[in-house]
Amino acid sequence: MYPTRCSxxxxxxxxxxxxxxxxxxxxYIDVEPVPFNRGFYTVDARYFYKITVDAFCGAGRxxxxxGLASFNKRTVLFGxxxxxxxxxSHYVPNANDVQTLERTNLPIAVVEVVDPVILAVxxxxxxxxxxxxxxxxIPEMICTCFEDDIVLSGEGKELYATLGQFxxxxxxxxxxxxxxxxxxxxxxxxxxGSSVDPCSLFEKFRFPVNEFFPSDTIESDxxxxxxxxx
Numbered sequence: 443m444y445p446t447r448c449s450x451x452x453x454x455x456x457x458x459x460x461x462x463x464x465x466x467x468x469x470y471i472d473v474e475p476v477p478f479n480r481g482f483y484t485v486d487a488r489y490f491y492k493i494t495v496d497a498f499c500g501a502g503r504x505x506x507x508x509g510l511a512s513f514n515k516r517t518v519l520f521g522x523x524x525x526x527x528x529x530x531s532h533y534v535p536n537a538n539d540v541q542t543l544e545r546t547n548l549p550i551a552v553v554e555v556v557d558p559v560i561l562a563v564x565x566x567x568x569x570x571x572x573x574x575x576x577x578x579x580i581p582e583m584i585c586t587c588f589e590d591d592i593v594l595s596g597e598g599k600e601l602y603a604t605l606g607q608f609x610x611x612x613x614x615x616x617x618x619x620x621x622x623x624x625x626x627x628x629x630x631x632x633x634x635g636s637s638v639d640p641c642s643l644f645e646k647f648r649f650p651v652n653e654f655f656p657s658d659t660i661e662s663d664x665x666x667x668x669x670x671x672x
Contacts, residue, residue, distance in 0.1 A: 443493050443601045445509035446590035452507050453565065454598045456497035460504065461560040464511075464605055465492045467587055473551045473613075476518060483521045485551045485611055489513045490584050493603050495563050510584065510592050511603055521549030521613040549613035558605040568600050 445453060453459075467490045476482040491511040496504035524547035531539040580592060 443509040443511045443603050444592050444594055445507055445601060446588050447593055448590050449497075449507035449509055450593045450598055452497050452499065452505050453601055455499045456505075456565060456599070457500070458498045459507075459563050459565045459601065460496040460498070461563045461603070462494045462496055462506070464494070464558045464560045464603070466490070466555060466557050467492055467584055468581065469553050469555060470581075471551045471553055473549070481520055481522050482518055483549060483551075483613065485517045485519055485553075485613070487515045487517075487551075487553050487609070487611060489515070489555070489607065490581075491558065491605065492587055493560070493563075493601075495601065495603075497565075507601075508588065509601065510580070510588070511605070513605070513607070515609075515611075517611050519611070519613045521615060524548055524615065547616055549615040551611065552614050553609055553611050555607065555609035558607045560603060561606050562604040564602045566600050566602065568598055 469490070470488040472486045474484050474486075476484055489512060491513070492508060493511050494506060494508045497507050498504050526547050528545050528547060530542045532542065533539055585592065
């Protein structure tokens with residue numbers, strides 16, 4: 443972990459540390475085709491974390507320190523091939539439409555991730571100050587998440603953090619789906635209203651005798667059983 447300048451001063455005096463929380467700040471994704479293996483792509487995901495721990499410098503209350511950590515993960519996924527050139531535009535009323543940049547239908551990497559869990563933290567003495575940091579270029583939006591500058595190299599104690607990370611890495615692409623289409627059926631004739639006299643129509647109904655006189659049989663599971671009351 444790379445602490446802030448103020449946090450580094452506290453860690454140099456600390457005798458012990460305790461994990462508090464870890465927050466995922468950003469995930470940088472890069473997709474490249476795998477050579478000699480058509481349809482497969484490497485997905486490199488680099489996670490940036492903000493680690494917060496409690497540093498104990500003596501018998502007093504612990505002091506909160508924070509720093510930046512990163513983790514790189516590479517996966518190889520199948521995304522098929524697609525070399526079609528796609529052109530599109532955005533509609534602008536009463537003006538020429540805005541033309542978008544040319545793109546292809548190659549797959550797009552998507553990373554679904556949740557905040558990590560701190561499994562362990564360890565405070566150790568720095569043994570060598572000559573090694574180069576792997577954080578040579580920190581994105582500007584990552585630096586704004588901290589109140590002080592990040593210490594990438596120097597003397598003092600180092601803080602190591604072990605994180606548990608759950609994530610889903612997948613490739614998505616636009617595909618063509620063939621859907622059946624049906625013509626709209628329009629009525630050919632006009633539906634005229636009924637002109638029959640209601641009273642004349644009612645006179646054609648048969649009188650419901652069975653509704654007034656019960657039957658001498660009953661139905662049970664499809665069988666007609668005679669009803670012989672005693």
